[in-house]
Every structure is written in structure tokens, then in C-alpha cells.
Amino acid sequence: GESVGLHLPTLSVQEGDNSIINCAYSNSASDYFIWYKQESGKGPQFIIDIRSNMDKRQGQRVTVLLNKTVKHLSLQIAATQPGDSAVYFCAEIQGAQKLVFGQGTRLTINP
């Protein structure tokens, strides 16, 4: 079936640097995407979302880019902090009722 997948399972960056987490999706009909952050022992926490009629959306220190041509989504985190260490998931709404998650990327911020 259709799925959302991530390119890299782990990512380490220096504190203060920018990080980019990538996600590929296969369902060209997907029109709504969400990035979640999951810290150890906790549930997913909403970070930012984007609809398919947009290419870019910015939040506080985070930017999501959507490239519909190659079905690629990315999350950019600026000036990373220790508290950014977590697993990040992209997810898409499929079939109007289901949130489909990718495998996840573990981001580690090195001091």
C-alpha cells in the first residue's frame, strides 16, 4: 500500500547548527502532511503542518518544505538546542481518515 518513508534513521548535529530531516511519500494524492516530535516515553507532539497547495511553511525555528514534483518533504530546524533531541516523524493524511506515519529519524544534538 501507499506509505511514507524517511531517508535517514539517525542524524547528529552540533548544538547551534541547523538540521534537516527528510521524508519521501508515495501517494501523489496526499494533500496534508504533519511533522511530529516524539521524546522518549512520550506521545507524538505536533510541530508543524503543510497542505499540498503550499511549498513552504515556517514556524518558530522550524520550516517545512514540500516538493510535490518529487514527492519529498523536509523539516528544517534552525539553531538546534539540546531539547530538540528526539525522534521526528512525518505523517500524512490518507483516505480522509487515517494518519500514516513514516519510520522516524532520531535527531541527536551534540554539545
Next chain:
Amino acid sequence: NAGVMQNPRHLVRRRGQEARLRCSPMKGHSHVYWYRQLPEEGLKFMVYLQKENIIDESGMPKERFSAEFPKEGPSILRIQQVVRGDSAAYFCASSREANYGYTFGSGTRLTVV
């Protein structure tokens, strides 16, 4: 304004026992979703419910698993005759509208011994 409340946080069951996981949605939310997460994996959709109705159960195993969201009280995910493969974190999410504004609970970690 409490978030999505799940209990228990941790649940240990022996093989063959029943597990009952509870989820109280956020106030004003009438849509509830259950997801399962295996270690080092993403969350997998199980079931979507509204009050007294199952809307989509396409992710639920055909046997031993059931879910309900009664008119009064929390949503319940029930696993009968648990097996070791049922060990996972089970997350509940709720929303005010369908497929928008999900809020997740902290999950129930089920361990089958």
C-alpha cells in the same frame, strides 16, 4: 485543560490474559484514534471511533482486538488472550474535527510476559 489521558501508563500481562487500555479524549473532542508503536518504528493506525461508532477499523487485527467509545466514559482498546507480539506502546489521539488537530496521549506501554 487536561490533554488526552491514557491509563495505565504501563501494563504487564501474562500470555493469555486480557489487556484493557483506556483513553479519555480532550474536552470537546469527539474523534478518537488508536495507534500502535513497536520499538524503533513509526506509529501504525489501528482504529478511528466517534461516540458509539467505529468509523474505520482497517488497522485492527481480525482477532482478539476490539475497541469502543461509549456515550459516557473513555474509549477502551481491549486485547484478549494477549501474546508476546502484542507488546508495544499504544497511543490514543483525539480531535475536535475529523483528521485535523490531533492531540496524542502519552501512551500505554504493554508488556506481555
